[in-house]
Amino acid sequence: MSAELLKAVAAPKNPNIPEIQPGDIVSVYLRIKEGNRERVQEFRGTVIRVRGGGNDATFTVRRIASHGIGVERTFLTRSPRIEKVTVHRHSKVRRARLYFLRERQGKKARLKEKFIRRDANQ
Amino acid sequence: MFKGLIGKKIGMTQIFDENGAAIPVTLIEAGPCYVTQVRRPEKDGYTAVQLGFQEVSPKRLTGGQLGHLKKVGVPPLRYLREFRVKDPDVQEGDTVTVERFAVGERVDVTGTSKGRGFQGGVKRHGFGGGPKTHGQSDRWRAPGSRGAGSTPGRTMKGSRGPGHMGHARVTVMGLEVVLVDPERNLLAVKGGVPGPKGGLVLIREARKN
Numbered sequence: 001m002s003a004e005l006l007k008a009v010a011a012p013k014n015p016n017i018p019e020i021q022p023g024d025i026v027s028v029y030l031r032i033k034e035g036n037r038e039r040v041q042e043f044r045g046t047v048i049r050v051r052g053g054g055n056d057a058t059f060t061v062r063r064i065a066s067h068g069i070g071v072e073r074t075f076l077t078r079s080p081r082i083e084k085v086t087v088h089r090h091s092k093v094r095r096a097r098l099y100f101l102r103e104r105q106g107k108k109a110r111l112k113e114k115f116i117r118r119d120a121n122q
Numbered sequence: 123m124f125k126g127l128i129g130k131k132i133g134m135t136q137i138f139d140e141n142g143a144a145i146p147v148t149l150i151e152a153g154p155c156y157v158t159q160v161r162r163p164e165k166d167g168y169t170a171v172q173l174g175f176q177e178v179s180p181k182r183l184t185g186g187q188l189g190h191l192k193k194v195g196v197p198p199l200r201y202l203r204e205f206r207v208k209d210p211d212v213q214e215g216d217t218v219t220v221e222r223f224a225v226g227e228r229v230d231v232t233g234t235s236k237g238r239g240f241q242g243g244v245k246r247h248g249f250g251g252g253p254k255t256h257g258q259s260d261r262w263r264a265p266g267s268r269g270a271g272s273t274p275g276r277t278m279k280g281s282r283g284p285g286h287m288g289h290a291r292v293t294v295m296g297l298e299v300v301l302v303d304p305e306r307n308l309l310a311v312k313g314g315v316p317g318p319k320g321g322l323v324l325i326r327e328a329r330k331n
Binding site: 008011056078 | 137303
């Protein structure tokens with residue numbers, strides 16, 4: 001009973017967010033309000049954490065900004081502020097949380113690409 | 123208008139507002155409650171509204187409880203709680219639902235906090251504990267002195283120390299109502315509410331504004 005009530009107030013799933021996995025290179029398109037103007041900003045980087053939890057789910061994207069400064073941003077998956085998410089590539093990773101990328105720079109911070117066969121799941 | 127409800131804590135989640143900001147909320151399945159008795163000064167010496175919540179099999183109640191509820195024509199109810207009000211504008215047998223509350227209103231929510239068992243002074247009262255280094259042993263979480271020396275020669279009554287923590291009546295005041303769903307008897311208030319999931323909570327109009 002109580003679980004159903006929790007679901008009753010849950011925000012709808014955003015159909016423009018595909019399934020995201022740790023290691024994916026993604027672009028998150030965010031709606032940003034500037035005064036009364038709305039624009040869409042892109043945040044592109046590596047997914048280092050995907051947290052479930054239905055309505056309360058989040059995922060964290062890490063990108064290297066100018067001067068080699070790492071920037072991490074955590075998004076609420078069900079947030080209406082997310083316009084859409086596109087996945088550019090998948091990576092071969094062996095753990096769910098890619099925190100080890102924080103201590104790595106340059107060539108060491110690369111992840112091996114993983115090619116997923118489309119016809120396998122369709 | 124009388125504003126009071128008995129409910130069950132469902133749990134916490136978040137709701138997105140029109141700007142897309144996430145608001146942390148506690149869901150409460152509240153009501154429908156029945157007015158089981160109205161206390162009046164002539165008879166009882168004070169005014170209050172007694173509400174009943176959660177229908178239950180008649181086998182669960184004693185004969186006296188059943189008679190009390192039968193007198194006002196309401197089904198057998200598990201919980202009865204009183205709400206002190208100045209002007210009880212409800213009748214015995216009336217139904218009270220979440221529709222009495224509106225979004226944006228402030229409410230006080232009373233619950234029974236989670237029991238923590240027997241706890242030391244550091245957790246229970248925020249004592250500092252002892253030094254961790256400089257040759258100290260077994261003093262990290264010690265409560266320290268309980269008072270002065272041979273005057274008064276005893277521990278003052280009411281002084282804080284280790285003991286049973288939690289499982290006490292706690293009220294959080296001034297919570298904002300974020301959502302009212304009369305169809306599901308659901309109420310969402312901004313922020314946390316005392317007690318475990320499934321715990322009984324009382325919702326009242328905010329005393330302070």
